[in-house]
Amino acid sequence: METIVMIKQVPDTTEIRIDPSTGNLIREGIESIINPDDRHAIEAALQIKEKLGGSIIAICMGPSQAIDAISEALGFGVDRGILLTDKCFAGADTWATSFTLGRAVEKINNYDLIICGQQAIDGDTAQVGPQLAEYLHIPQITYVKGIKEITEKKIVAKRLVESGYEIIGCGLPALLTVVRELNKTRFPRFDWLIDACNKRAPIEIWNAADLGVKAYQVGLQGSFTNVISTYTPTFKRRGEILEGDSQRMVEDLLTRLEENHLV
Amino acid sequence: MSIWIKHELCSGCGACVKVCPYAAVEIIDTKACINERCTECGVCLTSCKEKAILTDVTEKTVPDFSDRKGVWVFAEQRDGILNRVTFELLGIGQLLAKELNQELSAIVLGSKIDKLIDPLAEFGAENIYIAIHPSLNDYRTIAYTSVISKLVREYKPNILLIGATHTGRDLAPRLSRRLGVGLTADCTELSIDPEHGDLLQTRPAFGGNLMATIINRYSRPQMATVRPGVMQQIKGKSPNGPRKIIKSVSLSEKEIMTRILEVVKEERQKVNLNEAKVIITGGRGVGSLEGMKKLEALADLLGGEVGGTRVAVEEGWVTVERQIGQTGQTVRPDLYFACGISGAIQHRAGILGSKYIIAINKDPMAPIFQVADWGIVGDIHEVVPLLTEKLQQR
Numbered sequence: 001m002e003t004i005v006m007i008k009q010v011p012d013t014t015e016i017r018i019d020p021s022t023g024n025l026i027r028e029g030i031e032s033i034i035n036p037d038d039r040h041a042i043e044a045a046l047q048i049k050e051k052l053g054g055s056i057i058a059i060c061m062g063p064s065q066a067i068d069a070i071s072e073a074l075g076f077g078v079d080r081g082i083l084l085t086d087k088c089f090a091g092a093d094t095w096a097t098s099f100t101l102g103r104a105v106e107k108i109n110n111y112d113l114i115i116c117g118q119q120a121i122d123g124d125t126a127q128v129g130p131q132l133a134e135y136l137h138i139p140q141i142t143y144v145k146g147i148k149e150i151t152e153k154k155i156v157a158k159r160l161v162e163s164g165y166e167i168i169g170c171g172l173p174a175l176l177t178v179v180r181e182l183n184k185t186r187f188p189r190f191d192w193l194i195d196a197c198n199k200r201a202p203i204e205i206w207n208a209a210d211l212g213v214k215a216y217q218v219g220l221q222g223s224f225t226n227v228i229s230t231y232t233p234t235f236k237r238r239g240e241i242l243e244g245d246s247q248r249m250v251e252d253l254l255t256r257l258e259e260n261h262l263v
Numbered sequence: 264m265s266i267w268i269k270h271e272l273c274s275g276c277g278a279c280v281k282v283c284p285y286a287a288v289e290i291i292d293t294k295a296c297i298n299e300r301c302t303e304c305g306v307c308l309t310s311c312k313e314k315a316i317l318t319d320v321t322e323k324t325v326p327d328f329s330d331r332k333g334v335w336v337f338a339e340q341r342d343g344i345l346n347r348v349t350f351e352l353l354g355i356g357q358l359l360a361k362e363l364n365q366e367l368s369a370i371v372l373g374s375k376i377d378k379l380i381d382p383l384a385e386f387g388a389e390n391i392y393i394a395i396h397p398s399l400n401d402y403r404t405i406a407y408t409s410v411i412s413k414l415v416r417e418y419k420p421n422i423l424l425i426g427a428t429h430t431g432r433d434l435a436p437r438l439s440r441r442l443g444v445g446l447t448a449d450c451t452e453l454s455i456d457p458e459h460g461d462l463l464q465t466r467p468a469f470g471g472n473l474m475a476t477i478i479n480r481y482s483r484p485q486m487a488t489v490r491p492g493v494m495q496q497i498k499g500k501s502p503n504g505p506r507k508i509i510k511s512v513s514l515s516e517k518e519i520m521t522r523i524l525e526v527v528k529e530e531r532q533k534v535n536l537n538e539a540k541v542i543i544t545g546g547r548g549v550g551s552l553e554g555m556k557k558l559e560a561l562a563d564l565l566g567g568e569v570g571g572t573r574v575a576v577e578e579g580w581v582t583v584e585r586q587i588g589q590t591g592q593t594v595r596p597d598l599y600f601a602c603g604i605s606g607a608i609q610h611r612a613g614i615l616g617s618k619y620i621i622a623i624n625k626d627p628m629a630p631i632f633q634v635a636d637w638g639i640v641g642d643i644h645e646v647v648p649l650l651t652e653k654l655q656q657r
């Protein structure tokens with residue numbers, strides 16, 4: 001069983017600070033992590049490998065420091081890592097990202113299963129997985145919260161929907177996007193982490209030329225959508241803090257609710 | 264190849280070899296030659312003193328889309344019942360269509376859909392594109408992608424909106440890739456750029472810390488998924504009644520590739536925070552299941568629902584389908600009570616559409632007060648029962 005996991009390096013969002021004057025992210029001092037859903041994708045791949053054998057490749061597109069995400073993946077037990085990095089990959093929307101990842105998968109040219117996290121905590125789009133599946137012309141199962149059955153030829157998975165879940169089956173190769181309910185992630189092995197930071201670690205770095213793509217097909221240039229402005233949300237509310245003891249405050253609140261016909 | 268070297272001019276100096284990031288230029292027999300690794304990035308162009316490197320790479324241009332007309336909405340149905348977000352999409356769709364002076368249409372796929380036509384028309388659909396086939400009974404990615412992509416290619420809409428539900432977020436990206444167009448996820452605001460008529464798509468990023476406005480200049484239809492619970496429904500029947508366009512489809516199980524083996528319904532379906540007029544939400548400050556009971560009593564009295572922060576859900580005081588925020592539900596009640604909630608950005612992201620927000624927290628510095636209409640600094644275990652009591656007396 002040959003599995004590819006797609007991982008993204010993201011800033012830890014609970015700590016995000018926005019510079020109110022520029023609207024830019026303040027990146028200093030913010031830790032980068034493997035996107036949480038992608039940790040579950042790695043775990044799923046490891047459990048499948050433990051059952052069926054084979055190997056796991058982790059692919060990450062990002063700036064050169066995203067190699068840390070790949071090293072961490074090797075620490076969990078992933079066999080090989082590929083970092084897709086190039087100046088011209090920068091600024092990619094999901095269209096350009098799925099194309100770039102798709103070219104990398106085509107270059108590997110040997111896989112049964114691709115596993116992605118459902119969505120990344122920085123963009124929250126959940127688009128790259130399905131777009132990649134379409135690029136590769138393979139079936140997709142999104143919101144996977146359980147794997148009922150997997151063999152070399154097919155998979156049966158539980159797909160989370162608003163009203164419960166669906167049990168979906170398809171042949172391989174296929175692409176899954178997984179949610180955090182799927183599994184409990186393990187800790188990396190310290191000795192494997194050390195090996196992963198070694199020069200001889202099985203990590204390759206591919207640029208646009210290695211993928212055989214043109215600069216205008218990837219990154220900002222290869223994107224259909226552009227961010228034209230950003231702003232930090234402002235909240236227009238009354239902001240009235242009621243005063244007095246509890247009795248007084250509750251009375252005042254009720255008066256205001258009544259005045260506005262809310263009770 | 265669109266970057267090449269005019270060998271008569273090349274001095275063989277090797278400056279281009281040095282600047283190329285891809286080792287795509289080599290000196291062969293004293294002349295620079297470009298190999299297959301070239302990505303046409305253009306870095307070498309300015310490095311050549313002899314101006315021997317030429318290109319026909321042009322700036323990206325915006326194509327002419329004047330033949331693209333109409334706002335389309337994907338009508339999502341399950342078991343013959345339209346998802347609420349469909350009406351919300353028709354609501355915003357009406358506004359966009361009016362602004363553009365174009366028509367609003369719905370697309371509905373299924374095996375039995377007669378009952379769905381009237382409600383779609385009642386909420387503003389002027390045209391209804393219909394595809395009926397047994398294989399379309401339950402949503403499946405490739406079946407729906409195939410049918411909708413054919414409709415889009417034939418009728419060339421300008422805008423295509425899909426709800427950011429589990430179905431929509433499975434379908435929209437697959438469809439966008441098939442159609443070769445851009446897609447913006449999970450929008451919370453949509454409007455038309457008055458100058459060029461493009462769709463301005465605004466969405467939260469970084470868990471609501473930042474709002475980004477995105478535009479899709481280079482492809483049509485302009486596709487966006489829209490977060491459920493954010494847009495307003497608007498009744499508005501077109502005077503001519505809906506025009507029905509029925510498309511015949513052929514689909515084989517083989518091309519659909521996936522099979523639904525079973526559909527399992529779970530409890531979660533019963534809660535409908537989206538439609539609640541009053542929501543009483545508890546956070547860490549609730550402290551226990553007993554604490555939650557006090558909130559439930561108030562909710563019962565006001566005919567509302569209870570919700571929880573992620574902390575309250577993780578503590579087991581509230582069930583997961585009642586989580587409100589970035590990774591839970593987005594709600595827009597008339598009255599939102601935040602009880603013992605700090606007001607983390609991920610929580611606030613789900614409540615901004617509320618008409619009135621009331622915060623009760625013992626910490627006067629809690630960020631929740633910044634988004635509250637009325638705040639009470641106090642202990643919820645005292646304030647909430649008191650509020651319930653006084654309400655009962657009135």
Ligand SMILES: Cc1cc2nc3c(=O)[nH]c(=O)nc-3n(C[C@H](O)[C@H](O)[C@H](O)COP(=O)(O)OP(=O)(O)OC[C@H]3O[C@@H](n4cnc5c(N)ncnc54)[C@H](O)[C@@H]3O)c2cc1C
Pocket residue numbers: 013014121470545546547548549571572573574575586587588589590591592602603604605606607608609610613623624625626629641642643644
């Ligand atoms: C990727 C991501 C997604 C997330 N998604 C969500 C989401 O969808 N929804 C969500 O809610 N959170 C979400 N979170 C978590 C979020 O960041 C906060 O941790 C969470 O909302 C905090 O919950 P809380 O306000 O209940 O708890 P706390 O932050 O611990 O706040 C408790 C508050 O209660 C007050 N308090 C304590 N006792 C009392 C009392 N007796 N009377 C009055 N006040 C009292 C305290 O002063 C404090 O302000 C997400 C986080 C991440 C990283």
